[in-house]
Amino acid sequence: MRHFPSVLGWALMAGLALGPMAPVQAQSAGGFSPVITVNGLAITGYEIAQRARFMELLGAKGDVRKMAEEALINDRLQSWKAQTLGITPSRDAVTKGMAEFAARANLSTEDFLKALGEAGVEGQTYRDFVASGMIWREVVKATYGGGRIQISDAEIDRALAIAPPQGTEPEPPKVLLSEIVVRNFPGRDAETMAKARKAAAAKTEADFAAMAKELSSSPTASKGGRLEWMPVTALPPEVRETVMSMSPGHASAPIQTPNSVSVFFMRGLDEGGPLTPQTQALGYATLLLGASGSPEAAAWHAKAEAEAQRCDDLYSVAGTLPPDRLERVDGARAGQVPADIARILPRMDIGEMQVVARGGNDLLVMLCDRGRALNAAVGETGPSREATRDKLLNARVGDMADRLLAQLRAEAVIVRK
Structure with a gap:
């Protein structure tokens, strides 16, 4: 469903407060005959007039009728694409979407529909508007979903760098x-x-x-x-x-x-x-594999290499191991990383693994992320990597x-x- 800025909620409430308006007459707007077809799907003059009035209530300015035409053309294109993909929103989903949108004006669906009716907009116009947004969301999900869009750690580092902490x-x-x-x-x-x-x-x-x-x-x-x-x-x-x-x-x-x-x-x-050592923060994870050279250590190392592409994957790899054998460290500054790990991290890529020997055991090290350090002591704050x-x-x-x-x-x- 479309996401509108909160300012439009106020515009909507203000528009609804304009007072009753006579219903839009079908004959004055081109009637119920098609005035535009989009891949064979019709748009009537009445629909255009209704959408234009609805957009006015949302605070639209300028040539609102032209804007309504363009919006309805987009709606038909989205519906046409949805048909080719076999996508149809359920009645319950549309009803829920209508309630969510009405809530932005602090109204129930019933009160919202009543206010729209008094302002000259039919309930079906509102339903079509909500359904179209939901259809497009499902089309986009079907077209680009399923993990086909990936955001790399390098992109996150770059984005964090343009909004540095205080x-x-x-x-x-x-x-x-x-x-x-x-x-x-x-x-x-x-x-x-x-x-x-x-x-x-x-x-x-x-x-x-x-x-x-x-x-x-x-x-x-x-x-x-x-x-x-x-x-x-x-x-x-x-x-x-x-x-x-x-x-x-x-x-x-x-x-x-x-x-x-x-x-x-x-x-x-x-x-x-x-990044300089003074501003760099490293996130890494360690997994205790077992005694150096043992079959156990070799087996856990092979399992990690086969199944882990990033640090979060190590949790499933180590699922049957005691919890203390897997450690995750976030945002470690220079001087906070053990010497044996500090020697290898600067040369590693995000998601790369290396094994170091420690106290007769093999310790797998994976670099999780490399970013800007935040100093909470001086009130530095910054967005999380997940956000x-x-x-x-x-x-x-x-x-x-x-x-x-x-x-x-x-x-x-x-x-x-």
Whole structure:
């Protein structure tokens, strides 16, 4: 289901407070006859009028009818894709989704529907809106789910580096970008977004540069949209998160920026210098395998190599061993790591294992992560690795969902009558 900023909850409540409105008349909006078809799926004038009114209640400004048309076209594309995948939301799921959305305005579903009705919006319009969002979520999950989107430890380290804890000044990553900025004139939202989607479909830097000269309103258009190296912290927040989820050689999805829609192509990425011993924190795990050279130690070592790709996997590997044979250490600073382990960790990659001898036993060591150290004594705080992973994953999924929708629009047969 779509996620709206909380400010729209207030806008919705304000819109509903505008007072009763006469029901939208079907004949005044083109009736119940199709006025647009999308891959054979019809959109009526009445649906457009209803969606426009609903969007007004959500605080939409500008050419709301045009925005409603575009939103309904997207809904039909998403429904068409869902049909090809055999996806249909259950009635109970839609009912639950309606209740969750209504709760954002501190209303029950019944009170929400009553308020919408008084403002001229039918309950079916609201149900269709919620169902469409749920359908798209399931389409995206079916298309990109199942672990097909992975966030690497290096990406998490890079993301954490751009939001350093208080009291540290690490060098932020630098990016080499090209830009296409499509200016958005009043009443031309659909045209603007169409140009931006065309730019987002660029496969190569040369293609992107050619489109920049054709489409971009930025002064960089004459240079194919090329920008110089810049720290990622210099980018606006709405751009930074998307850029940090990109990899070189790819274009971003369209990004809404003030009075325009922007698309970026990443030509290069410099992750910055290595962390210093003073700012570096290492996370690692150790597993006591057994006596050095024993069959037991060899067997546990082989099991770990076969089954563990990251530190979390060691918990299942060591499932039948006494708990004290597996130890996990997070955020260890220089001087806090035992000497025998400290000698090997700097040369290891995240997820790599090595065995050291300790007191007649073999000790398996795995590097879990390498990041910025936080000093709680001086009040340093920072996002957790899991929270950062989730944030990057959501951004990646959102970007791929935008690309999928752009592809569906590019391939669709849309007929306006």
